[in-house]
Amino acid sequence: MDFEYGIIGGGPAGYTAGINLAKQGHSVILFEKNKLGGTCMNKGCIPTKSFLHSAEIFSNLKKAAEFGINIDFTNFDFSKVTDKKDKTVEKVRKALELTVKNSGVKTIYAEASIKDRNTILAENKEYKVQHIIAACGSKPKELKGLEFDGDFILSSDDVLNLKKLPKSILIVGSGAIGTEWARILSAFGTEVTITELAEHLIPTADIEVSKRIERIYKQKGIKFYLNDCVEKIENRSIKLKSGEEILPEMILVAAGRTPVCPIFDDSITILGDSCGKIQLAHFAIHQAKEYTLGIPFEERLTPSVIYGEPEIAWAGLREQDIDDSYTKIMFPITALGKSWCDDAAEGFIKLIIKNNLIFGAHIISKEASSILHTLLLAMQQQISIDKLKEICFAHPTYSEGIFDAICRA
Numbered sequence: 001m002d003f004e005y006g007i008i009g010g011g012p013a014g015y016t017a018g019i020n021l022a023k024q025g026h027s028v029i030l031f032e033k034n035k036l037g038g039t040c041m042n043k044g045c046i047p048t049k050s051f052l053h054s055a056e057i058f059s060n061l062k063k064a065a066e067f068g069i070n071i072d073f074t075n076f077d078f079s080k081v082t083d084k085k086d087k088t089v090e091k092v093r094k095a096l097e098l099t100v101k102n103s104g105v106k107t108i109y110a111e112a113s114i115k116d117r118n119t120i121l122a123e124n125k126e127y128k129v130q131h132i133i134a135a136c137g138s139k140p141k142e143l144k145g146l147e148f149d150g151d152f153i154l155s156s157d158d159v160l161n162l163k164k165l166p167k168s169i170l171i172v173g174s175g176a177i178g179t180e181w182a183r184i185l186s187a188f189g190t191e192v193t194i195t196e197l198a199e200h201l202i203p204t205a206d207i208e209v210s211k212r213i214e215r216i217y218k219q220k221g222i223k224f225y226l227n228d229c230v231e232k233i234e235n236r237s238i239k240l241k242s243g244e245e246i247l248p249e250m251i252l253v254a255a256g257r258t259p260v261c262p263i264f265d266d267s268i269t270i271l272g273d274s275c276g277k278i279q280l281a282h283f284a285i286h287q288a289k290e291y292t293l294g295i296p297f298e299e300r301l302t303p304s305v306i307y308g309e310p311e312i313a314w315a316g317l318r319e320q321d322i323d324d325s326y327t328k329i330m331f332p333i334t335a336l337g338k339s340w341c342d343d344a345a346e347g348f349i350k351l352i353i354k355n356n357l358i359f360g361a362h363i364i365s366k367e368a369s370s371i372l373h374t375l376l377l378a379m380q381q382q383i384s385i386d387k388l389k390e391i392c393f394a395h396p397t398y399s400e401g402i403f404d405a406i407c408r409a
């Protein structure tokens with residue numbers, strides 16, 4: 001055998017598995033047909049968060065005078081916003097490339113395929129390995145009648161390469177990707193309309209989170225159509241099932257992702273988005289950690305975060321999952337002094353509780369992801385609400401909202 005492990009795909013699942021296995025002294029070869037870091041680093045998590053940060057700075061600058069800051073403020077330069085995103089991605093990727101190299105993983109930049117359970121083919125060469133790990137990720141899902149053309153109908157990959165922002169856009173789907181792009185584009189002045197097939201926006205979130213986001217969108221002028229979808233496109237004019245007609249400059253289809261999985265047989269380990277389970281980078285990373293380091297994790301407590309203003313974060317049971325034996329607590333972010341200092345008083349911390357334990361946490365707030373992690377610890381380790389109350393939360397913070405919330409239990 002040439003190597004003990006052969007990994008196809010250098011995204012979060014593949015590189016996490018590779019680095020850990022190599023650190024344990026195994027010989028590892030990793031094949032990547034594009035760039036190390038995968039979707040997350042090159043087309044997903046990192047570039048969108050860079051755009052979101054620029055959008056946030058822009059929004060904050062527009063209200064600077066309200067906070068006593070006088071600036072000669074003109075506008076934004078989208079080509080520079082894009083340059084900054086490219087530089088950020090490159091910086092993060094270079095650091096990863098070095099970590100992978102230093103760990104001892106041999107990386108081959110080529111498309112690979114599985115010939116048999118011990119043979120990987122790449123560039124007309126055969127590599128003999130003891131175990132194969134497929135971590136090939138996923139690709140944007142195409143919808144019938146809304147096939148990507150990179151010009152009018154865009155995927156989440158295409159939208160990253162825009163040179164100029166459209167005046168108006170229709171976003172199909174209000175999951176994490178659709179929501180983050182709605183936030184980026186609307187902050188930069190694009191007129192955003194969303195169509196969502198489900199009854200509420202962000203259908204995987206707690207119902208009250210969805211409803212609050214709908215209220216915020218109404219205030220911000222982001223239009224949305226629920227229980228609706230594109231029925232027909234004629235000369236770039238779009239007719240929705242509801243009969244509504246819209247004429248956006250572009251369409252972004254953000255209706256999920258299709259797993260890319262070279263199915264062979266049970267001898268192949270499949271990790272990350274390829275599995276078609278939870279398509280999140282931290283899920284991919286944790287799956288790879290479980291496989292390589294034996295660190296267990298509870299899939300049901302995989303956190304979800306939607307970035308932008310305000311952040312949305314949740315884990316565990318939702319309102320729509322529970323019966324009368326659970327109680328819920330709602331704590332408004334307006335009650336926190338820090339939120340007023342930051343002009344970010346929109347949102348709530350919602351907890352689903354039973355027998356003095358937390359089973360679900362749903363947060364809309366600045367820093368929601370950080371608040372969630374404390375709650376996640378309590379949920380996973382079954383720390384009771386009484387024990388949680390013993391923590392001295394710093395003031396003024398958003399996290400002290402946890403204390404205020406559990407005092408309502």
Ligand SMILES: Cc1cc2nc3c(=O)[nH]c(=O)nc-3n(C[C@H](O)[C@H](O)[C@H](O)COP(=O)(O)OP(=O)(O)OC[C@H]3O[C@@H](n4cnc5c(N)ncnc54)[C@H](O)[C@@H]3O)c2cc1C
Pocket residue numbers: 008009010011012013014031032033034035036037038039040041043044045046048110111112113135136137138156177260271272273274279280281282283284
């Ligand atoms: C716009 C967007 C924003 C996102 N934001 C977030 C976020 O904020 N937080 C979060 O947790 N998740 C986010 N995600 C999801 C996240 O990117 C994925 O869940 C994560 O990248 C999955 O990791 P993976 O290793 O399974 O697959 P990938 O990251 O897709 O990596 C798979 C790799 O395999 C390579 N590959 C495929 N086939 C072959 C082959 N035959 N030979 C060689 N190489 C191959 C691909 O080139 C790719 O590099 C986002 C996704 C998108 C699209």
